[in-house]
Amino acid sequence: MSLVRDFFIDPEFRRRRDVLAAVALFEGLPERELGFLTRVTLDKEYAPGDVLFAEGDTGRALFVVESGQVELVKRGADGAPQRLAVVGPGTFFGEMALLEELPRSASAVAVERTRVQLLYKAKLDALTEVRPRVGVIVLQRLAMFLSARLRLASEQLVGREASGRRVPA
Amino acid sequence: MSTPRPDGRILAFLVAAALAVGLYAFVSATATVIWPFVLGMVAAYLVRPALAPFEARGIRRDRVAQALALVGIGLLAAAWGALKPWALRALAAEQLLWPSRLQTLRGLPDLVRKEAITRFPVGGERIAEAVTEIQAHVVASFPAPETALLDLVQSLLLFVVIPFVGFFALVDGPRGIRAAVAACPPRHVEKALSLLWQIDGVLGAYLRGLLTQAVIVSGLTWVGLSVIGLRDAAAIGIVVGFSNMIPYLGPIAGTVLALAAAFLQFGTPDAMISVLVFFAALQFVDNWVLQPFIMGRAVELHPVVVAFSLLAGGQVFGFWGLLFAVPVVSVLRESVAVLFAWYAVERGAQPSEGSRHALEVPYL
Numbered sequence: 001m002s003l004v005r006d007f008f009i010d011p012e013f014r015r016r017r018d019v020l021a022a023v024a025l026f027e028g029l030p031e032r033e034l035g036f037l038t039r040v041t042l043d044k045e046y047a048p049g050d051v052l053f054a055e056g057d058t059g060r061a062l063f064v065v066e067s068g069q070v071e072l073v074k075r076g077a078d079g080a081p082q083r084l085a086v087v088g089p090g091t092f093f094g095e096m097a098l099l100e101e102l103p104r105s106a107s108a109v110a111v112e113r114t115r116v117q118l119l120y121k122a123k124l125d126a127l128t129e130v131r132p133r134v135g136v137i138v139l140q141r142l143a144m145f146l147s148a149r150l151r152l153a154s155e156q157l158v159g160r161e162a163s164g165r166r167v168p169a
Numbered sequence: 170m171s172t173p174r175p176d177g178r179i180l181a182f183l184v185a186a187a188l189a190v191g192l193y194a195f196v197s198a199t200a201t202v203i204w205p206f207v208l209g210m211v212a213a214y215l216v217r218p219a220l221a222p223f224e225a226r227g228i229r230r231d232r233v234a235q236a237l238a239l240v241g242i243g244l245l246a247a248a249w250g251a252l253k254p255w256a257l258r259a260l261a262a263e264q265l266l267w268p269s270r271l272q273t274l275r276g277l278p279d280l281v282r283k284e285a286i287t288r289f290p291v292g293g294e295r296i297a298e299a300v301t302e303i304q305a306h307v308v309a310s311f312p313a314p315e316t317a318l319l320d321l322v323q324s325l326l327l328f329v330v331i332p333f334v335g336f337f338a339l340v341d342g343p344r345g346i347r348a349a350v351a352a353c354p355p356r357h358v359e360k361a362l363s364l365l366w367q368i369d370g371v372l373g374a375y376l377r378g379l380l381t382q383a384v385i386v387s388g389l390t391w392v393g394l395s396v397i398g399l400r401d402a403a404a405i406g407i408v409v410g411f412s413n414m415i416p417y418l419g420p421i422a423g424t425v426l427a428l429a430a431a432f433l434q435f436g437t438p439d440a441m442i443s444v445l446v447f448f449a450a451l452q453f454v455d456n457w458v459l460q461p462f463i464m465g466r467a468v469e470l471h472p473v474v475v476a477f478s479l480l481a482g483g484q485v486f487g488f489w490g491l492l493f494a495v496p497v498v499s500v501l502r503e504s505v506a507v508l509f510a511w512y513a514v515e516r517g518a519q520p521s522e523g524s525r526h527a528l529e530v531p532y533l
Contacts, residue, residue: 043347052356054356120362126369
């Protein structure tokens with residue numbers, strides 16, 4: 001039976017689809033739609049120290065970490081790099097590129113050997129034209145994440161003002 | 170005093186220009202060999218969306234392509250099995266009729282010349298001269314007997330080469346992209362492939378526009394020739410519609426086919442004149458209405474730009490220029506628009522839509 005399955009089924013595709021299924025951004029996508037989404041993603045392996053993208057580069061794709069770790073770094077006011085976060089398997093970053101192709105607000109550097117899956121905005125837009133449900137669900141989930149982050153940022157900002165810390169202009 | 174180092178960008182530009190010239194020279198020299206491979210890849214590109222529902226279920230691409238190929242071969246075999254008795258009967262009947270038809274067709278130029286001189290006292294001689302010139306061109310275009318068989322074999326081989334190339338392009342296309350992704354420098358993966366996907370979208374829209382245009386021309390031809398009373402209007406319509414995709418040669422081949430069918434059915438110049446007037450009107454509608462508006466809308470080019478591209482492409486590169494003018498211009502337009510947008514955004518010259526609104530409306 002496994003021979004028959006291996007003859008017809010693409011194990012590489014299944015692996016990539018399982019990776020995307022575990023990502024919170026794609027929660028709620030039916031299996032078939034997830035399959036269509038997996039079809040349009042690309043995977044890429046980065047060596048330790050490789051720059052996935054630099055601050056200021058135009059963002060064009062969402063990154064989903066399959067294995068390894070990626071450090072998100074931003075230049076401070078003094079020009080020194082400041083680590084914002086380290087993301088691991090099952091997490092995503094660079095999601096703003098799915099909405100607008102604007103300069104990245106931080107750099108992403110592979111901490112160790114890292115495999116990611118890339119979902120390009122152009123590919124998601126093309127897929128949405130033929131499978132609108134995929135685009136609706138993904139963008140709804142994205143809007144929820146962004147809304148939550150904005151609320152958190154607002155609360156943090158209000159907290160800093162209340163504590164008397166100087167808020168930069 | 171130190172010697173100034175050469176600017177790396179100038180060197181990169183010169184290398185890119187030399188590669189482009191070399192590529193153009195290679196393609197020009199091997200055009201007749203390359204175009205079946207190009208057609209095979211175009212066929213694979215057109216068939217690719219049919220694989221999506223199966224791949225989305227995790228089925229291997231090569232298995233789906235093999236299954237499609239088997240289904241295609243099966244359908245062809247079934248069609249041949251069903252049509253073979255009819256085809257053999259029709260061929261036997263045609264073999265009896267063709268000697269007299271050839272005799273009739275040989276007399277066609279003389280008949281047209283006589284009718285032109287009789288019906289048009291002013292200008293009739295000029296029409297007769299034009300018919301003589303066309304006759305000379307048609308006779309010259311027929312292959313010499315010694316090369317006719319070789320040309321026929323080469324043409325038949327295309328029906329093998331194109332599906333062969335198309336099958337492997339379909340199966341191995343993603344492998345090539347994955348290899349390109351793996352080879353691309355890490356930081357530039359995003360930028361390099363993003364332009365490729367946008368060009369992919371433009372080319373897909375162009376091919377869909379081309380097919381839409383072919384279907385409309387087929388339909389119009391079928392209706393027009395049916396009104397004239399031609400028996401095989403549907404079959405001629407299909408041939409005219411799809412050969413119309415080839416600039417110049419396609420419309421001429423379609424017109425000649427319809428004229429021959431009209432003459433063989435009616436035997437009078439009046440029917441041929443009706444067909445000629447219809448095709449002139451069809452070409453006018455196709456060139457000035459269908460092509461600019463359908464293709465312009467499909468590739469988001471202004472109709473005037475589409476018309477200019479075709480004229481300029483034909484003037485500079487002849488047949489190949491006409492064939493590739495619109496897709497090349499649309500790819501160039503997309504590339505320039507994307508590269509300019511990247512430049513503007515990365516230089517901070519262009520704020521985003523969202524940021525403009527965000528400045529006006531506070532977060533709630």
